[in-house]
Amino acid sequence: MRSILRKHAPSRSRSTTVGVYRKAWTARVHLAIAVSLVVAGSPAIAGPTGTLPELPREHVDTELGQSSGRKIRIGAGEDLQAALNSARLGDVIILQEGATYSGPFVLPKKEGSGWLVVRTSAADSSLASGGILRASPSAASHMARLIAPRGPVVSVSPGAHHYYFIGLEVSPTPDTYLYSLVAPEVEPRTEAEQFHHVVFDRCYLHGDPGKGSRRAVVMNGRHLAVIHSHLSDFKEVGADSQALIGWNGSGPFKIVDNYLEGAGENVMFGGADPAIPDLVPSDIEIRGNTFAKNPRWNPSAAAHDESRWTVKALLELKNARRVLIEGNVLESTWDNALLFTPRNQSGTAPWSTVENVTVRYNWFRRVYSIVRILGADNEHPSRPSGPILMEHNVAEDLSVGGDSNPKAMVLLGGPNDVTIRHNTILTTPDRGSSFLFLAGARAKRGNVFTFRDNIVDVGAYGIIAEDPGLGPTGDNMLDGHFETWSFAPNVLIGSLRVETGRYPRGQAWVRTLNAVGFVDLARADLRLGPTSRYRGTASDGTDPGADIGALGRAMAQYMSVPSPSGGQTP
Secondary structure (H helix, E strand, C coil): CCCCCCCCCCCCCCCCCCCCCCCCCCCCCCCCCCCCCCCCCCCCCCCCCCCCCCCCCCCCCCCCCCCCCCEEEECCCCCHHHHHHHCCCCCEEEECCCCEEECCEEECCCCCCCCEEEEECCCHHHCCCCCCCCCCHHHHHHCEEEEECCCCCEEECCCCEEEEEECEEEEECCCCCCCEEEEECCCCCCHHHCEEEEEEECCEEECECCCEECEEEECCEEEEEEECCEEEEEECCCCCCEEEEECCCCCCEEEECCEEEECCEEEEECCCCCCCCCCCCEEEEEECCEEECCHHHCCCCCCHHHCCCCCCCCEEECCEEEEEEECCEEEEEEEEEEEECCCCCCCCCCCCCEEEEEEECCEEEEEEEEEEEECCCCCCCCCCCCCEEEECCEECCCCCCCCCCCECEEEECCCCCEEEECCEECCCHHHCCEEEEEECCCCCCCCEEEEECCEEECECCEEEEECCCCCCCHHHHHHCCCCEEECCCCEEECCCCCCHHHCCCCCEEECCCHHHCEEEHHHCEEEECCCCCCCCCCCCCCCCCCCHHHHHHHHHHHCCCCCCCCCCCC
16 A cells, blocks of 8 residues: 655644444453463554564563472561561562561562562462452452551562562551552662562552552562552552552563552653663563553542542653553543653653553553653653554543543654554544644654554544644645654544545545444454455555454453453454
8 A cells, every 4th residue: 555655834724523433332251361372573564664663672580480498487476577587589488368467578688599489378279369360359368468657568678689479468557658568678779779580479559548658569670570469549649659660670570460550650660760870661561451540539420539639641651661561451541541751850861761662452441542642851851752553452432531522642742653553443523532633743853653554433523733733635634743654544434524635545434333344343342344345455454453353362361350352262
């Protein structure tokens, strides 16, 4: 398919399309768990001069193996800190099921090899709910509990390493607010001072239900993992709170198969300038998680006392490199789902960047906006963002938020090398929605934008461009924001009364959602059916829109709870 490339001659106007989409499904389809499946990378189909992001180079190894050391049993009321001090790497500290251990605790640096395991005495099958691997609050009675009246509950000494926690509940002492549950004892100023090889597996970490807490784990280290765990009630008034945050850790990081709930940002990398020069948190694997805000925090629906918390995005990257976001469910936020905003937060880290980010096989629902991408920090010097790839994602419902004009995707300041391909994006047009919003273009610097092979409900306003605005033709819509762009072919859903001349040529226009030919809207099965006229019409010879089968398999590979994606595994 010939790419459409133009130079710009911007002028200001607005393109309006009237959509007809109404949400037509409520059912959840549970995916079968896929065994021995690896989701392969997608073929490299970029824009004419675009660059696709590099995937993480390193991954955290969370294989525990057989412990070779002593088994040290610590009963209720006994001294856990003394056991942590005397244990050797390779030992297993076993805490009594249902017992409470009062801290704070410090993890000392130890010499040797192997993992020092700290776990509850409960059988593994008791650590999760209904035989599902991911821990849940319902399993708390089977967990040993670590609490503290001041934080962190668990501090990690400089250079401490190889601690593996299994089946623990970690929280503040009741009716107590803490800044952090787990954090470095001293902020590292060199990589050698970072703690490393620390894993939380099937744990329940939570803030106080009434007073909240700022964050669960400060991931300022190396080879850190949170897997199969439940993190909730991280909330604060007047400040950002997170389930997981890292700004001064090198990586790699593994965040897989968790429930993640934080009012400010559920997960964030960046947000403060690193103490280590030139540090960018790197090689970040975020797979198979459920990101959600507590619905009681929504000011439009909640009781007053629960709507006071400061609520922002589900996942924000302010300083991060080589990030893979795959197979997650991102839901229930009246703000942005994803924020990619390079930030030299206090002006001392001009190397800050958001680069080499891949977002694939995710399911978005009940969010205000899918993604907001900023080209570079607009307050302090930073490196530009990009390349960024979004492919094979589904956004089925943009229906929350106080603003009556939800925007599916927002690109500000002309980010570099953004590729959006093979996504199925269904907006809510009766609320004044648009599927692409462009603003704040800066001087041209060779930036490239590719938007192809998507199925998109254009909503009420379709594409909106400001500063500079839309021109009189489709080519001018993007010319003012990108030096090079490709915008075809796509299946665009909207009224045939739309002024199609305002959009680039090469689109397939469809009047209604039903006319696309999905297999089963009522069950959220968004594969193209055998009678759909759009099968095989993508630029790579496959079907346009998300590969629903591959999306479902990616979720099933990493997510141990039933997925609500509607994807059908073969």
